[in-house]
Amino acid sequence: MSQATLTASRARHTLAPWARIAGLAVCALLTLGPVIWTVSTSLRTPAESFDLPPKIIPTSPTIESYRGVFDQIDVWLLALNSTLVTALIAVGQMITAGLAGYAFARLEFRFKKPLFGLVLATMMVPLQVTIVPVFLVLKSMGLTDTLLGLIIPAFPTAFGTFLMRQYFLGMPKDLGEAAMLDGCGPWRTFRSVYAPLATPGLAIVGVLAFNYHWNEFFRPLILETSGQNYTLPLGLVSLQGNLGTGSISVVLAGVVLSMIPAVAVFVVGQRPLREGITSAGVNR
Amino acid sequence: MTNTQIPAVRPQQPVAEAAPAPRPSARERGTRLLAALFLAPTIVGIVIFTVVPIVGSIVLSLFHWNVIDSPTFAGAANYREMVNDSTVLVSFRNTLVFMVLAVALQLLIALTLALAVNGRMPVWLRSVFRSAFFFPLILSAASISVVMKYLFNQDFGLVNWLLGLIGIAPVPWLTSENSAMAAVILVYVWQQFGFSFLLFVGGLNNIPKEIHEAASLDGATGLRKHLSVTLPLLSPTLLVASVVGIINALQVFEQPYVLTNGGPGDSTRTVVMVIYETAFEQLRFGEASAVGVLLFVLVMAVTALQFRLSRRFVHYQ
Numbered sequence: 336m337s338q339a340t341l342t343a344s345r346a347r348h349t350l351a352p353w354a355r356i357a358g359l360a361v362c363a364l365l366t367l368g369p370v371i372w373t374v375s376t377s378l379r380t381p382a383e384s385f386d387l388p389p390k391i392i393p394t395s396p397t398i399e400s401y402r403g404v405f406d407q408i409d410v411w412l413l414a415l416n417s418t419l420v421t422a423l424i425a426v427g428q429m430i431t432a433g434l435a436g437y438a439f440a441r442l443e444f445r446f447k448k449p450l451f452g453l454v455l456a457t458m459m460v461p462l463q464v465t466i467v468p469v470f471l472v473l474k475s476m477g478l479t480d481t482l483l484g485l486i487i488p489a490f491p492t493a494f495g496t497f498l499m500r501q502y503f504l505g506m507p508k509d510l511g512e513a514a515m516l517d518g519c520g521p522w523r524t525f526r527s528v529y530a531p532l533a534t535p536g537l538a539i540v541g542v543l544a545f546n547y548h549w550n551e552f553f554r555p556l557i558l559e560t561s562g563q564n565y566t567l568p569l570g571l572v573s574l575q576g577n578l579g580t581g582s583i584s585v586v587l588a589g590v591v592l593s594m595i596p597a598v599a600v601f602v603v604g605q606r607p608l609r610e611g612i613t614s615a616g617v618n619r
Numbered sequence: 620m621t622n623t624q625i626p627a628v629r630p631q632q633p634v635a636e637a638a639p640a641p642r643p644s645a646r647e648r649g650t651r652l653l654a655a656l657f658l659a660p661t662i663v664g665i666v667i668f669t670v671v672p673i674v675g676s677i678v679l680s681l682f683h684w685n686v687i688d689s690p691t692f693a694g695a696a697n698y699r700e701m702v703n704d705s706t707v708l709v710s711f712r713n714t715l716v717f718m719v720l721a722v723a724l725q726l727l728i729a730l731t732l733a734l735a736v737n738g739r740m741p742v743w744l745r746s747v748f749r750s751a752f753f754f755p756l757i758l759s760a761a762s763i764s765v766v767m768k769y770l771f772n773q774d775f776g777l778v779n780w781l782l783g784l785i786g787i788a789p790v791p792w793l794t795s796e797n798s799a800m801a802a803v804i805l806v807y808v809w810q811q812f813g814f815s816f817l818l819f820v821g822g823l824n825n826i827p828k829e830i831h832e833a834a835s836l837d838g839a840t841g842l843r844k845h846l847s848v849t850l851p852l853l854s855p856t857l858l859v860a861s862v863v864g865i866i867n868a869l870q871v872f873e874q875p876y877v878l879t880n881g882g883p884g885d886s887t888r889t890v891v892m893v894i895y896e897t898a899f900e901q902l903r904f905g906e907a908s909a910v911g912v913l914l915f916v917l918v919m920a921v922t923a924l925q926f927r928l929s930r931r932f933v934h935y936q
Binding site: 352355356358359362363366367369370372373385387388389430431432434435437438439442443444445450453454457459460461463464465466467468469470471472474487488490491492493496520521522525546549550551552553556557567568569571572575583586587590593594597598600601605608609612613 | 748
């Protein structure tokens with residue numbers, strides 16, 4: 336191949352770096368666009384919220400819509416419910432996954448392989464498929480339309496268990512052996528040697544649980560029938576239903592409020608979040 | 620790796636193990652007890668909230684039950700009914716169409732962006748792009764669909780206004796049977812592509828630099844290099860991304876529920892929406908379970924197909 340044709344083919348098939356970066360910037364803008372629009376519209380007056388082209392920087396920024404949300408729905412109650420549900424599930428999953436992951440990685444007992452197989456197999460079962468019997472089980476326990484009905488079934492986490500098992504397997508075995516020689520029993524070996532090293536793995540489990548359950552909609556929609564037990568996404572969807580298209584900016588102010596904790600976790604915990612999402616594939 | 624060190628650390632251990640032990644030692648019993656305690660929350664939870672419900676779904680699908688009266692045995696009636704129920708059939712067709720288009724679009728966008736981000740650029744810029752594409756994943760699908768409902772509004776939505784700038788007439792996104800599914804797919808892909816993107820970025824990082832350099836020396840550049848060198852090496856990631864994408868897409872619910880509530884007509888009604896409506900709005904628990912069982916079989920089939928395909932087409936280095 337002559338030098339000339341080589342250059343020609345190069346020109347045809349490779350984008351100039353600036354063109355590639357410009358293309359990426361446009362895509363990034365399209366990706367963030369709806370979020371930017373949401374924030375800016377929530378800060379405009381209801382009258383301005385229909386304006387096209389949208390004023391990305393509001394001419395007279397106002398937090399009127401945010402007051403409106405607090406007037407129209409009990410944001411504090413929704414936020415409290417969401418926080419309770421999400422925090423308890425995250426802590427619960429860190430405990431169950433940490434303990435079970437350690438047992439599968441470091442303890443010897445009968446039926447270890449089939450039990451671990453059972454845990455792995457449940458990762459493939461979509462929640463939507465089993466929701467009818469899950470609802471009936473919760474009903475028989477008297478847990479429908481309670482926050483506990485959302486929390487308790489979410490404690491066992493197949494993926495979290497899998498992740499923590501990998502995490503404990505990655506720790507040197509000698510540590511435990513040394514502790515045993517020093518006279519530590521199995522519990523002390525776990526408590527004082529391995530558990531303190533597990534924090535980064537537990538952080539992944541916790542951050543993933545937070546992200547998933549803070550945004551969860553399907554289970555709350557089915558389980559929570561009275562408004563006092565609604566979580567934020569449920570409250571927002573019903574807020575939109577009540578208002579129709581009357582005051583966009585009020586609904587969007589609610590959306591922005593509900594995004595704040597998720598964004599905070601995104602900023603603080605982006606690395607565990609990314610690692611968690613990519614290491615599993617199945618993010619539940 | 621660590622096994623080689625064990626004899627050095629505890630020389631007497633083999634002797635202790637060789638001794639005939641009709642009863643397990645105190646340490647062994649302690650370990651087993653601890654294991655049982657550690658596993659109990661997870662295993663008991665999984666049995667109650669996953670294993671029993673799977674069996675329950677199958678059993679329920681053989682009964683007629685409205686929760687109030689006592690259940691009556693129906694045999695295969697629910698399945699026969701399902702095959703003749705046009706709403707159920709349409710929901711499966713919609714879900715499959717949605718799955719094919721959404722996953723294809725999602726993978727295409729994610730792969731293109733991952734390759735572009737992988738090219739030469741300042742480190743800070745790369746992390747800005749990476750965060751931007753990943754961002755929609757952290758939002759609630761339900762709340763963001765509320766936002767999207769405004770953006771896709773035919774008369775005052777930003778989407779139609781932008782299209783108007785390039786001379787395209789307003790599209791009745793959410794109110795026409797022809798375009799409602801397109802809107803649902805776009806909203807879904809907008810939120811989900813970041814997931815495949817992250818997988819691809821990770822996969823690309825795992826390809827050794829020397830392979831790219833060798834390919835460039837052989838004269839492969841740009842698109843051709845990607846098609847003949849990068850893609851085959853990325854095939855394990857591609858498989859994972861498509862399987863997870865497919866399984867997630869089969870369960871789509873929030874977007875059509877909020878954007879269109881399944882309409883206009885049944886044009887965006889998905890399988891999970893039918894499960895929800897049949898069980899919790901019409902109180903037909905048996906029929907809903909039958910639909911659930913069929914969806915479960917579909918998901919399992921995809922998973923099984925994954926394992927077969929991966930043996931055939933995936934190139935491991």
